[in-house]
Amino acid sequence: MTRYFRDFPARSGDRMLLKMEHYLEIYDEILAGWQGRDVSFLEIGIYKGGSLPMWQGFLGPASRLVFLDIDPACRDLALPGTLVEIGDQADPAFLDRVGRDHGPFDLIVDDGGHKMHQQITSFRHLWPRLRDRGLYIVEDVHTSYWPGFGGGFREPASFIEFAKDLIDRMHSWYTEDDAGFPLHPLAREIGGIRFHDSLVVIEKRLKEPPVSIAARNGQVTRSRRILEVRGRRSIF
Template identity: 35%
Template structure:
């Protein structure tokens, strides 16, 4: 079942979300893709009714500012950023407005110097690679623990009009944070953007939205633990699903008979690993 809404097909799940109701109640124009509302509801509901500082890059007609006020409640400090000086008009409605280029590191330095740390920053600005990457890079250090950085419209990373596909697209930049999160595990090599491994706790990829959860208290080096329970010394069967294992064992015994000392681990690395790699190629096409 679907609902026709302003010449668009709207999933009924969206219509019942609190954030969508807040969107409809806004007195000024706001344009949002329907899939975004379920992401907002999932990630941002935890901040409702709280004294948070929320920043939105990209004010345009002001409609989303009122949506956020409706959704978060009167205790929220809502700040808008835009490159168009006309956005200052929204200050008369109680919003804080800053004018500047989101692709400028100097702008962000001055912004955070004036505003201080924030709970949530939502980038709905110009959607270029540079704008999204600079905003993310400069904002992470100023997101409070338990906060979020959300970047919208990352589908532009696939659009020719935005200079993509490119090695330097925002989505490729964002993928590095998967390595950042995993680089906290002992023995994993440092990743690009490793400077953020003590700040970014988790990464969320949605349809056209990337979210970074920031919480420095949770970004620690993992260590082995044991509950000291009873053990039956069970054999590790991780390699027993190998079709070549029995053959490998026979070959190793043959090597040993002629004086070549080869361990199973070394044999698997030298002989079986290339075969496995070749079998896996089909999953990366």
């Protein structure tokens, strides 16, 4: 496994990087397959600019690297080969414009203001700009437990409750309750959701309705019965 992220702080330059330490091992693990790939990348939150060289050194040389922040001073932190956009991650018009101008993205990292409405609005407007097989990463989701950020334990408006709700959306193929729990379009788009300590990673995977297989002597039979018996023919 790569040690790129774990080794990066010791190799950092004069720009401050601000991450929780345990993210580095998780990034080494979940992003290993992305190292050196030319991709389209967006990070929300620049602060002192320490993450720009981190992502630039990890991703391929032809990558499109976009960073956004609400603080106009961050404009000066752009590096050659990176783009900086100034605006509010809770402003739908700004997000839509960034998505139109620079998307679609393969990787999106939200390390911005960490308030509930910021994380949720950003997800709603940027998820459609994420490519198939791309990852949407939200950092510092422990703010979901902090009233000062709009969170609180089991606070319905928190990002962590929003993310838990995505688990249900992903499984909404399997509903037996069309009225109370209808099929949601995200069932066709979410491949997986990983909850780490303080990090949520949502994978986009454009999917057909799931089928089961029966295999014997090399013969494979596919069946839609798992959904058809639940009256879900309409979704095929």
